[in-house]
Amino acid sequence: MKIKRLIAGMILVLACVLLIRVINWQEPANHLTSSQTFIVYFASEEGFSLVPEIRVGEGLIHNRLEALVEGPRTPNLVRVFPHDTRIIGYQIIDDLLYVNFNQAFVDNHPGGSLGELLTVYGLVNSVTEDPQINKVVILVEGKQIPTLAGHLDLLEPLSRDQSLIAKMQ
Amino acid sequence: MRKSGLIFIILLSFIISFSFSTQAAFNLYIGEHLTELHTPLKRVNGNILVPLSVIADYLAVKIEMVDETGFTMEFPTKTITMQIDEVNALVNGVEQVLEVPPMVSNNEIMVPLRFIADALNFRIVFDNQQMALVLVLNKDMAEYVASKLADPDWESRPKSPTVFTSSTDLDEFERAELREIVFLDGPRSRVFIDVQGYTAYESVLLTEPDRLFIDLIGIDGDPLPVLELNDPIIQRIRSSRFNENTIRIVLDLNEATHYKIHRWPNGGLEIEFNYQIGDFQFYRDANGIAKLAFSGTAQPPFQSTSFHSPTRLSLDFQDTTLIGGYKEFSVDDSRVKQIRVSQYTPSVTRVVLDLTAPLTPVSSGKVNDQFEVIFFDGTAEDYQRYTLSQPEVDPYIAISSDAEEADMDLDDSEKPLKGRVVVIDPGHGGSDPGAIGVAGTFEKDIVLDIGLKLGELLEAAGARVAYTRIDDRYVSIFDRPVVAEIVNADIFISIHCNSYEGELAKGIETLYSPLFLENFRLAQIIQKELVVELEMQDRGLRPRPNLHVLNGTSMPSVMVELGFLSHPEEEKLLNSSQFRARAADALFNGVVRYFMQQN
Numbered sequence: 001m002k003i004k005r006l007i008a009g010m011i012l013v014l015a016c017v018l019l020i021r022v023i024n025w026q027e028p029a030n031h032l033t034s035s036q037t038f039i040v041y042f043a044s045e046e047g048f049s050l051v052p053e054i055r056v057g058e059g060l061i062h063n064r065l066e067a068l069v070e071g072p073r074t075p076n077l078v079r080v081f082p083h084d085t086r087i088i089g090y091q092i093i094d095d096l097l098y099v100n101f102n103q104a105f106v107d108n109h110p111g112g113s114l115g116e117l118l119t120v121y122g123l124v125n126s127v128t129e130d131p132q133i134n135k136v137v138i139l140v141e142g143k144q145i146p147t148l149a150g151h152l153d154l155l156e157p158l159s160r161d162q163s164l165i166a167k168m169q
Numbered sequence: 170m171r172k173s174g175l176i177f178i179i180l181l182s183f184i185i186s187f188s189f190s191t192q193a194a195f196n197l198y199i200g201e202h203l204t205e206l207h208t209p210l211k212r213v214n215g216n217i218l219v220p221l222s223v224i225a226d227y228l229a230v231k232i233e234m235v236d237e238t239g240f241t242m243e244f245p246t247k248t249i250t251m252q253i254d255e256v257n258a259l260v261n262g263v264e265q266v267l268e269v270p271p272m273v274s275n276n277e278i279m280v281p282l283r284f285i286a287d288a289l290n291f292r293i294v295f296d297n298q299q300m301a302l303v304l305v306l307n308k309d310m311a312e313y314v315a316s317k318l319a320d321p322d323w324e325s326r327p328k329s330p331t332v333f334t335s336s337t338d339l340d341e342f343e344r345a346e347l348r349e350i351v352f353l354d355g356p357r358s359r360v361f362i363d364v365q366g367y368t369a370y371e372s373v374l375l376t377e378p379d380r381l382f383i384d385l386i387g388i389d390g391d392p393l394p395v396l397e398l399n400d401p402i403i404q405r406i407r408s409s410r411f412n413e414n415t416i417r418i419v420l421d422l423n424e425a426t427h428y429k430i431h432r433w434p435n436g437g438l439e440i441e442f443n444y445q446i447g448d449f450q451f452y453r454d455a456n457g458i459a460k461l462a463f464s465g466t467a468q469p470p471f472q473s474t475s476f477h478s479p480t481r482l483s484l485d486f487q488d489t490t491l492i493g494g495y496k497e498f499s500v501d502d503s504r505v506k507q508i509r510v511s512q513y514t515p516s517v518t519r520v521v522l523d524l525t526a527p528l529t530p531v532s533s534g535k536v537n538d539q540f541e542v543i544f545f546d547g548t549a550e551d552y553q554r555y556t557l558s559q560p561e562v563d564p565y566i567a568i569s570s571d572a573e574e575a576d577m578d579l580d581d582s583e584k585p586l587k588g589r590v591v592v593i594d595p596g597h598g599g600s601d602p603g604a605i606g607v608a609g610t611f612e613k614d615i616v617l618d619i620g621l622k623l624g625e626l627l628e629a630a631g632a633r634v635a636y637t638r639i640d641d642r643y644v645s646i647f648d649r650p651v652v653a654e655i656v657n658a659d660i661f662i663s664i665h666c667n668s669y670e671g672e673l674a675k676g677i678e679t680l681y682s683p684l685f686l687e688n689f690r691l692a693q694i695i696q697k698e699l700v701v702e703l704e705m706q707d708r709g710l711r712p713r714p715n716l717h718v719l720n721g722t723s724m725p726s727v728m729v730e731l732g733f734l735s736h737p738e739e740e741k742l743l744n745s746s747q748f749r750a751r752a753a754d755a756l757f758n759g760v761v762r763y764f765m766q767q768n
Contacts, residue, residue, distance in 0.1 A: 047674040048708075056431040056439060062487035065470060070355045078671040087470040088533040089484070089542075091549075098549075102533070111597075111604030111612060112668030113680060113716065113730060121715075142531020142545065143556040147646050149604075150597050151665075151728075153717035161715060 040064050040126040041165065042072040043080050043118040049166040050122055051077055061090060061097065061133070064126050080122030082108035088141070095134035096157055097127055106140055109149050116149035121161045128160040135159050196301040199227035200311055203301075208277040210302070217302065218269065218279035228310070229317035240278065244289055245313050253278060256514060260288050268514055294369055347390035347416055350406055357467060357488070358402040358426075358442040361433075362418065364388065370438060372430060379425040383418045383440070384411060392416060401466035402426050402442045427490045427515050444469040446518055447492030448539075449510045451500045459504065459528060459544040461520070465489075468540045471520075473530050475548075480524040484542065489518040504528050504546060527551075584631025585761055591627050592635045592653040594663040594718060595620035596728075599643030604668030606734035606743070613641065615743045616664040619731065622753035623662070627760065650721030660691060660763070661726035662756065663718050666743060668735040675736040676706025680728040682719040683712035691725045694766070695759035702755035703748070705732060705739070725763075729756065 038059030041050040053074050057063050065087050071079035084104040091098040109119065124136045135157035138145065145154050197204045197219060204223050211218040224242060225232045231243040238253040250259040256267045265288075271280045282304065286293050292305040306314065345366035353359040362383070369386040392408040404421040411417040424445060431439045446465035453459055461484075471484040496510045504526045513519035522528065529552050532543040545552045595616040597603030603612025617638070624634045635656040637649045653661045667678070677699050681692035692710050700707040708730075713719065719726050731752050732739035742748045 043669075043671065045671045045673050047669040047671050056433050057429070057441070060487070062470065062472065066355075066357075066488075078669075086468065086533075089471045089473050089530055091473045100531070110668045110670060110735060111602075112733070112735070113665055113713075113728065114667050114669050114674070114678075115604070117713070117715070118669075139531075142529070142549075142552055144553055147717070150601055150646060151716050151718070153646060153715075153720075158715075163712065163714070 038064060039129050040067045041080070041122045042074070042077040043122060044166060045076045045078060047078070047114045047118065050080075050118060050125055050164045051166045053077060059130060061092070061127055061130060064130070065090065065099065068123060068126055078118075080119045081105065082110065082119070084108055092132070095132065096137060097133045097135070098137045098139055099123065099127075100139040100142055103141055106145065106148060111149045113149070113151040116147075116151050117164065120148060120152055120154070120158065121164045124158045125160055125162075125165060197223070198301055198303040199223070200304065200306045200314055202227055208275040208279070211272075211274055211279050217282045218272065218274075219282045221271075221278040221280050224280060224285065227314070228306075229314050242280075242285075245310070247288060249285065249288060251280060258284070266512065266514060268516075292371065345385070345388045347385060347388055347393070347408075350393055350396060350408065350418065352396065352398055352400070352403070352406070353439075357444055357469075358400050360403065360406065360420065360440045362438045362440070364437050368438075370430070372428075372440075374425055374428070376425045379422040381420040381422060381425075381428065381440070383420070383430070383438070385416045385418065385438075387414055388416050390416065402445070424492070429488075429516070441488070443488045443490040443516060444486070445492050446486060446489050446540075449496065449508065449520060451502070451505060451508055451522075453502065459502070459546065461508075461522075461542040461544070462536070462539045463541075464492075464538065465540055468533060468535065471530075471542070475527070475529075480527060482522045482524060482528055482530075484520045484522075484530065485513065486518040486520070488516050491518040586627060586630040586632035586764060589632040589660075589764055590635070590656055590658045591632050591760060592637065592656060592658040592661045593620045593624050593627075594637040594649050594652075594661065596663060596665040598638050598641055601643055604666055604734045606668075606740040607737050608740055608744075610734055610740050610744055612666045612668070612734060615666055615734075615749065616731075617641065618746075619749045619752050619756070620664050622750055623664070623756045626753060626757040630757070630761065632760075646717045647721070649718045650726075653722045653724060653726070658722075658724050660724055660760065661718075661722045662695075662760070663726070663728040664756075665728055665730050667730040667733045669733060670735070672736070675733050675739050676708040677703065677732060678708035678711050678730045680711045680713040680716060680719065680730065682716065682726065683714055684720070685725070687725040688719070688727065690766075691763050692727045694763045695727055695729060695756065698755045698759035698762065699729065699731070699752070702751055702758070703731075705742075 037054050037056050039052045040055060042053055044051050053072055055063070055067050068081055069085055069087060082105060085108070086102040086104065088100040088102055090100060109115065120138070123138070127133050127136055137157050138148070138154050147154055195210060197206060197210060204227055206220065206223065208220045221232060221240070224230055228244070232240055233243070234240050235250065239250065241248055241250045247261050251267070251271045253273060254270050256270045258265050258267050267281055267284055269281050271278055273279070283293060286304060289310065290307055291310070294303045294305055345364050345368040347362070348365055349363040351361045351363065353361050362385070364385065368388045371384045371386070373382045375382065392410055396406040398405060402423055404423055407419045407421070409417055426445055427443045429441045431441065433439060444465060444467050446463050446469065448464040450462045451460070452462065469486050469489050471486045474483050476483070491510065491512045495512070497507065499507045504524055505522050505528065506525055507523040509521045511519055527548045529545045529547060529549045530542050531545045531552060534541045534543060597613040598617065601613065603616070605611060620636065621639065624636060627634050635652055635658065637652045638644050649663070650661070667674070677696070679692045679696035679699070681688040683689065689710070696707070696710055716728060719728055732743055734740050734743065
């Protein structure tokens with residue numbers, strides 16, 4: 001138990017260090033910088049927060065969504081999308097991202113306010129890492145849904161919620 | 170499904186990555202010469218763009234502007250034509266697609282280096298120690314450049330050539346070591362080559378038979394055993410020592426497919442193959458629903474964009490290789506005139522539907538090995554209106570005791586909650602079971618029981634209680650706060666149980682909207698009562714600015730999460746009537762304490 005915590009802590013510190021690096025990369029475009037990475041968020045084991053995971057590749061919306069569907073590669077992190085979730089398509093209109101999920105996104109959701117928050121803001125916080133995206137609208141089979149698990153209002157476009165992200169020390 | 174006409178296609182692809190710690194700008198060597206960069210190198214989507222003038226000066230290439238944006242580069246063996254901001258290029262008159270178009274930066278035309286290297290069979294190497302990018306020329310080109318540089322009449326001669334020597338000294342670097350090759354599970358075919366240390370690499374995709382070579386350069390270690398795979402794209406992975414410097418990894422493929430290689434921060438390489446798609450067909454099913462069917466190794470998501478004048482819809486399937494090449498076909502349909510399918514960039518297949526009236530992709534499916542995109546006849550707004558047109562339920566308001574009844578109570582002056590109005594909101598209900606426990610317990614049943622028990626206690630203490638539901642029925646989250654507004658409640662208590670995929674999650678939390686301090690005060694008191702009474706893990710107070718039932722109420726409100734149905738022991742507790750009575754007691758004590766402290 002303690003060891004697990006320790007490992008989780010170390011991963012967090014590592015993620016933190018990498019994150020600082022990522023931030024440092026925002027330097028003039030004339031500098032060729034390191035291999036491209038992007039961040040997606042998964043849930044912590046006890047569900048207290050969202051934890052960043054670094055992925056290698058271009059931070060395209062497509063890659064972020066695919067990473068969320070795939071689930072975390074970091075040990076002890078928990079996937080935020082329900083099992084068998086598929087993304088049918090997505091659309092970007094101005095700073096708004098519409099993501100169209102299959103029915104499994106709702107049907108396989110385990111419920112609970114915690115699960116709902118981490119699913120929805122795991123998505124929203126991951127895609128709003130892209131400066132082009134400001135808000136997110138969730139669609140299921142093309143339709144807007146009033147709520148995913150009975151706690152959040154999904155009829156309004158969703159903005160980033162920084163408070164759910166694990167505090168770095 | 171086999172590609173026809175292509176006997177020997179080599180897609181040569183160099184991916185240059187850079188070590189993590191570097192912050193410095195990079196130098197560019199062309200052959201042996203360190204280039205003088207007036208405009209710095211530019212990096213776009215993993216491609217490096219170099220100033221056209223550098224190509225002209227250091228490769229002795231004649232540049233001619235064809236028109237305002239088009240230009241040609243005349244190499245001894247090849248002529249390449251490009252256009253600013255256009256992805257289509259001509260190599261000796263043959264059309265090719267660029268991953269990144271040439272662009273203008275600092276009044277200089279910038280051109281993609283990798284494309285030029287591929288077309289002319291040059292290598293790009295990254296020298297990690299000198300932090301330099303090296304364009305390694307082939308023998309003919311090196312001789313040509315040398316002869317040009319020796320020619321005193323050649324005006325573009327570099328002023329002070331610096332000789333670069335490191336490109337042949339790759340083995341002087343600290344040698345990397347191959348550790349493992351892993352097939353990564355996921356939505357598409359991915360392979361991870363675990364390498365300790367930095368290795369340069371080259372990759373070549375070959376057809377007939379289809380395979381991908383990845384040469385790891387400057388690497389130690391033994392080749393690894395053959396890995397047989399059951400994957401739509403990769404058959405097996407072999408490795409062998411190609412020479413003392415190089416290990417060659419061969420991925421035998423079912424079909425040559427475009428790929429990307431990413432360098433991991435720790436030195437490993439990740440190879441990511443495109444999805445394959447093809448055989449696009451448009452039809453309407455028996456119900457008249459428009460569908461676009463296609464075959465593929467998996468169903469990739471697409472980015473859709475609507476255009477006006479002329480009306481059209483594009484679907485960009487990311488990270489896909491189009492099997493069968495460009496296709497254009499007309500459609501006999503009331504809304505669709507024509508469909509064009511093309512490999513828009515090496516990693517994007519673009520399907521354009523030329524329309525006479527708007528069409529919106531809403532869903533997808535799989536029928537007999539074929540994938541389908543399902544459309545709605547109309548705009549996205551039409552579709553939302555269409556689906557939201559019927560309200561699902563009527564709000565239901567149950568007020569247990571009205572004022573007159575309460576007034577008739579005899580000893581009511583003694584009652585601590587006299588005159589207080591409390592709204593109890595048992596979560597979920599009806600068609601929405603809420604969280605479902607490991608053993609099958611429904612959240613809606615547990616929270617209704619606790620809610621009704623709490624209501625009895627509050628009424629007995631003189632409060633007026635209203636419920637958002639008193640039986641197993643669906644009430645939307647939009648109607649719940651309305652109940653509290655109608656009865657002008659003093660406080661609003663929403664009762665829930667939690668659930669989570671992580672097995673460790675357990676305990677009690679109280680959620681509140683952080684907009685008003687009073688919410689926090691109520692939440693603090695209730696959470697404390699719950700934790701003390703129920704002796705469960707204290708997950709603390711959770712400010713939740715996004716919960717609709719808490720935001721929609723104008724009076725102090727909280728949402729209690731009384732344990733996790735996903736935790737087997739807590740589910741057992743929640744199933745015991747005694748525990749639920751204690752939970753109701755704790756909530757009751759919290760409410761009483763809250764009102765007492767308010768006075």
